[in-house]
Amino acid sequence: MKKLLITALVVAILASLPYLGMADYYLSYLYIIFFWVVLATSWGILSGYTGYWSFGHAAFFGIGVYTTATLTTQLSWPFVATIPAAALLAAVVAVLIGLVVFRSGALRGEFFALLTLSVTFVVAAIVSNTALDSGTGVFLSGIEIPMIGATASGSLYMFGFIAALVALATSYFIFHSKFGQGLLAIHDDEDVAEVKGVPTFRYKLISFAVSSALAGAMGAIHAVYVGYVTVGETFAVTVPLYVVLMSILGGARHWAGPAIGAVIITVMQSAIVSGAHAEFGRAGVALALIVVILVLPSGIVPSLVRRFAHRRSGAGAPTGFAQVVTQFAPSAQAGSGPVLLKCEDVTKSFGGIRALTGVTLEVRRGEILALVGPNGSGKSTLINMISGHYSMTSGKITLEGVEISGRSPHLIAQQGVARTYQIPRLFDNLTVLENVRLCAKFGSADGRGAAAVDVATEEALAFTGLADKADVLPEALNLHDRKFVEFARALAAKPRLLLLDEVLCGLNPAEVDHAVEMIKRIKSGGTTIIFVEHLMRAVVALADRVAVLDQGKVLALGHPGETMRDPAVVSVYLGGSHAA
Ligand SMILES: Nc1ncnc2c1ncn2[C@@H]1O[C@H](COP(=O)(O)OP(=O)(O)OP(=O)(O)O)[C@@H](O)[C@H]1O
Numbered sequence: 094m095k096k097l098l099i100t101a102l103v104v105a106i107l108a109s110l111p112y113l114g115m116a117d118y119y120l121s122y123l124y125i126i127f128f129w130v131v132l133a134t135s136w137g138i139l140s141g142y143t144g145y146w147s148f149g150h151a152a153f154f155g156i157g158v159y160t161t162a163t164l165t166t167q168l169s170w171p172f173v174a175t176i177p178a179a180a181l182l183a184a185v186v187a188v189l190i191g192l193v194v195f196r197s198g199a200l201r202g203e204f205f206a207l208l209t210l211s212v213t214f215v216v217a218a219i220v221s222n223t224a225l226d227s228g229t230g231v232f233l234s235g236i237e238i239p240m241i242g243a244t245a246s247g248s249l250y251m252f253g254f255i256a257a258l259v260a261l262a263t264s265y266f267i268f269h270s271k272f273g274q275g276l277l278a279i280h281d282d283e284d285v286a287e288v289k290g291v292p293t294f295r296y297k298l299i300s301f302a303v304s305s306a307l308a309g310a311m312g313a314i315h316a317v318y319v320g321y322v323t324v325g326e327t328f329a330v331t332v333p334l335y336v337v338l339m340s341i342l343g344g345a346r347h348w349a350g351p352a353i354g355a356v357i358i359t360v361m362q363s364a365i366v367s368g369a370h371a372e373f374g375r376a377g378v379a380l381a382l383i384v385v386i387l388v389l390p391s392g393i394v395p396s397l398v399r400r401f402a403h404r405r406s407g408a409g410a411p412t413g414f415a416q417v418v419t420q421f422a423p424s425a426q427a428g429s430g431p432v433l434l435k436c437e438d439v440t441k442s443f444g445g446i447r448a449l450t451g452v453t454l455e456v457r458r459g460e461i462l463a464l465v466g467p468n469g470s471g472k473s474t475l476i477n478m479i480s481g482h483y484s485m486t487s488g489k490i491t492l493e494g495v496e497i498s499g500r501s502p503h504l505i506a507q508q509g510v511a512r513t514y515q516i517p518r519l520f521d522n523l524t525v526l527e528n529v530r531l532c533a534k535f536g537s538a539d540g541r542g543a544a545a546v547d548v549a550t551e552e553a554l555a556f557t558g559l560a561d562k563a564d565v566l567p568e569a570l571n572l573h574d575r576k577f578v579e580f581a582r583a584l585a586a587k588p589r590l591l592l593l594d595e596v597l598c599g600l601n602p603a604e605v606d607h608a609v610e611m612i613k614r615i616k617s618g619g620t621t622i623i624f625v626e627h628l629m630r631a632v633v634a635l636a637d638r639v640a641v642l643d644q645g646k647v648l649a650l651g652h653p654g655e656t657m658r659d660p661a662v663v664s665v666y667l668g669g670s671h672a673a
Contacts, residue, residue, distance in 0.1 A: 157312020
């Protein structure tokens with residue numbers, strides 16, 4: 094309530110400035126701040142949240158500039174009508190690029206940065222070689238602006254102010270929404286986000302479109318502000334450079350970070366880098382920025398937020414085994430008998446390597462099936478095929494009679510398939526609680542309500558004994574706890590089928606016993622489990638049936654005791670020691 098009142102007060106004061114007789118010089122100065130706030134905040138919605146760093150923000154801003162320049166001067170559109178048109182066109186271009194680029198998660202990092210930068214050059218070349226600009230620039234000084242701010246400067250100030258409000262409100266609501274949580278997960282590990290149920294492709298497209306639309310709208314306003322637009326100024330590489338710098342300084346992963354960075358850099362620039370000793374001023378600003386970025390690598394706002402939130406650092410702390418709840422309730426009641434998962438002649442090739450050569454097996458509801466076999470026999474590949482991480486070369490996988498092979502991993506996750514990773518792959522910038530809650534939120538087809546998400550999250554944290562580490566970041570956890578966060582994330586989705594990939598690997602004997610006990614309790618709650626394991630005492634203790642893979646196909650399948658004594662299994666896998 095207090096926050097809301099302060100926000101309303103600040104908005105009211107800023108909105109009234111043009112009517113209080115403030116000089117045009119100061120209104121223009123504030124307009125420039127709003128301008129950078131919009132560009133930096135809009136950049137953050139794509140690049141800060143998802144980690145897809147764009148160096149092409151000038152392209153979308155420029156599309157906005159030239160949309161307004163063209164529509165007002167050549168087609169006599171009213172200025173205000175060109176703003177949504179500019180936003181729409183920028184969003185459409187972004188979606189067209191995204192449809193190609195976002196298909197796979199491979200085109201990120203420097204590839205995405207270079208690609209978006211080259212989009213700027215392409216758009217600039219098109220504009221400068223057509224009637225849109227013809228290389229000479231476009232005058233907009235005669236364009237009529239609606240008087241919403243007492244004077245012409247006041248009106249432009251108001252347009253900039255409204256744009257900044259819209260950008261900040263958009264970023265704020267995205268940051269606090271399910272969509273925003275999905276974007277932040279994409280930032281940390283896109284493959285895992287997808288496997289946990291986040292529709293990564295759609296989310297990236299939407300954030301790119303929103304980010305570009307805001308930049309395009311700001312371009313539309315700025316075209317009228319400058320009055321004469323040129324290709325050189327509009328598509329200057331300094332636009333994305335400033336925007337990136339502002340966002341890093343303020344904190345790109347927070348809704349307010351880019352805006353704070355924009356205010357600081359714009360004010361510093363005007364205060365220090367003008368006058369007789371401008372060079373020293375610029376060097377001073379650059380040095381100050383370097384120091385701040387080194388001291389606060391995640392940016393000013395996230396660092397302050399973290400400090401105020403008093404996040405505890407529990408590195409190496411003993412595990413709170415005591416808080417474990419004894420029973421975990423799955424989403425669907427499980428029994429024995431009916432087939433839950435069916436793999437029919439599943440094959441997978443990586444180029445010339447045939448990782449799976451025709452796996453056929455059934456998993457019954459409520460059972461634990463152990464997947465064992467020598468290194469390279471295809472166990473992890475099969476887990477990756479069931480969870481949809483790898484596309485299928487041939488064959489068919491069904492879950493309760495419904496084909497899941499060929500579906501996106503997030504759809505398979507929403508059908509009730511959850512998995513863990515041999516080497517834990519946690520979302521590093523999310524706390525344990527946020528890691529688990531994200532999976533509770535995204536891991537169902539119908540979309541759980543907030544109360545159900547909270548219950549599932551708390552239940553999973555308590556079940557895995559992690560309740561006292563809920564506010565800790567993954568970097569502060571030891572391997573055992575990281576593995577248990579993997580468990581908690583999978584359980585929070587309330588899966589019908591749980592895939593465990595070598596969860597015991599790397600744990601000491603006491604931790605193995607603890608994990609085995611937990612898997613037993615998960616099973617007694619009715620969840621069906623497939624687990625890949627090399628540790629034979631765990632296999633014998635847990636498995637109802639064992640499938641032995643060899644060279645990409647099932648060599649033997651049955652009760653653990655009998656299967657392990659099968660001479661074929663002994664010869665390819667267990668060797669003399671076990672047989673004895
Ligand atoms: N992404 C990939 N690209 C190319 N080859 C792969 C890929 N993933 C797996 N393979 C190959 O497929 C085969 C099966 O590998 P997989 O990891 O499934 O075996 P595994 O039984 O899980 O082995 P381990 O017990 O060592 O984990 C191996 O020859 C492996 O090199």
